[in-house]
């Protein structure tokens with residue numbers, strides 16, 4: 089199965105994605121695992137050297153490969169070199185903190201080629217409910233900081249929202265009170 093990452097000019101990135109019905113089809117499961125493999129490869133410098141069009145990413149949502157279904161994958165290594173892996177179907181945020189957070193470097197997206205500078209405010213702590221295709225069970229993910237930011241970025245994709253929609257237009261670097269800044 090080959091897929092292409094669509095850019096932010098694509099309609100699929102501006103549409104609300106549909107929930108996945110259970111049992112999950114083999115096709116959907118395969119797509120999700122393929123997306124995860126793509127992310128892992130994208131973090132391998134040797135792979136990027138060979139495939140010049142591939143950019144490094146930590147998250148990917150199905151609409152980014154042109155499929156408007158509520159599915160996403162996340163893969164990164166934490167500061168303690170711990171692997172964080174999620175392959176989620178129908179994720180929903182069921183709890184969130186009032187405290188905000190944002191990346192000091194701003195956010196990026198594999199579907200966005202243009203540079204959009206500014207802080208993207210996110211909730212510092214969230215609880216996400218979903219079905220995890222790797223664990224093969226319903227999961228409750230308690231995430232904070234960087235992991236919470238990525239989850240919110242990817243869930244936004246399922247609702248047709250892009251990170252730059254959330255940047256303050258008149259003052260992109262407006263400090264947010266009591267927010268946890270991540271450097």
Ligand code: CO
Nearest residue numbers: 196197198199
């Ligand atoms: Co994105």
